[in-house]
Amino acid sequence: MILAQLVLNGLLVGAVYALFSSGLTLIWGMMNVVNFAHGDFVMLAMYVAFFAATLLGLGPAAFVPLAAMALFLLGVLVYLMLVRHVMRGPMLAQIISTFGLALVLRYAALWAFSANFVSLPENLTGQVVTLGGLRFEPSRVLAGIAALLVTLGLHLLLTRSALGSRLLAVAEDRTAAMLVGIRPDPMQALAWGLGAACTGIAGALIALFFYVAPSVGESLVLIAFVVVCLGGFGSVPGALIAGLAIGVIEALSAFWIGAAFKDVVVYALFLGALWLRPQGLLGKA
Helix, strand or coil, rough: CCHHHHHHHHHHHHHHHHHHHHHHHHHHHHCCCCCCHHHHHHHHHHHHHHHHCCCCCHHHHHHHHHHHHHHHHHHHHHHHHHHHHHHHHHHHHHHHHHHHHHHHHHHHHHHHCCCECCCCCCHCCCCCEECCCCHHHHHHHHHHHHHHHHHHHHHHHHHHHHHHHHHHHHHHHHHHHCCCCHHHHHHHHHHHHHHHHHHHHHHHHHHHCEECCCCHHHHHHHHHHHHHHHHHHCCHHHHHHHHHHHHHHHHHHHHHHHHHHHHHHHHHHHHHHHCCCCCCCCCCC
16 A cells, blocks of 8 residues: 555656656757756746745635746747847857856845745645545645646647647758748747746646745756656657656655655666667657
8 A cells, every 4th residue: 555655646746747847848849959947947936836825825726827827928038038049059058048047047036035945835725635545635636637637738739739730840840841931930939938838837736745945946957857868858748758757766766765865766767768778768769
């Protein structure tokens, strides 16, 4: 029963990992740009949820869409003001610019909110429910199910809609897309907006059961990169599978060898998987 509980908790957390990692993989798949500020996008979304809950008294049904909209606008703004300009330069310029953006966001949050750890009220999602010997924490269940649905929705948007076809056309060949009347700039701005919105939803959901602080993005961005690399850059289904797997591995590792060593196990398995399959689980060789 303990094993089943650990797997359940790991899957629920892993679904959230998959969601905020899918935003990173979408941006990479569209533009081959690595966003080192991704974890700090999650941090900002967590603060949106925190202040919406504590100052305005809003619940998850309100502050999750609010975080998504706020991060969508931030993603579009970052593309228009920064990314589309540095894309013309070498890869090193892209890396340094998004890393610099991460530092700006982190220290701006530190100045505005202080370094104190805060958390959302515990009664937002109700009491723990026990079914069949398994404990279901409403905050984690809500976060896991919502994250899974949004990730699947993003995949369907990309593969089953006309908008998704235009996005993928720009990702495949920018010049060819222009020849058939698709304007790359709006599509890439939309990709950044969608990727950031997924991050916003994930951040607001994570805030339901995780501490909020300006430094929280540092650890979350590492998880996102592991998920994206393991799943395959540019693959949303790959990010989903990898996110769920890493969530379960973390839960089992924390129980069997201690929470302090769970990241060691994750990164060791990650390196082993990439040694056997460098392109990731669903990435192209």
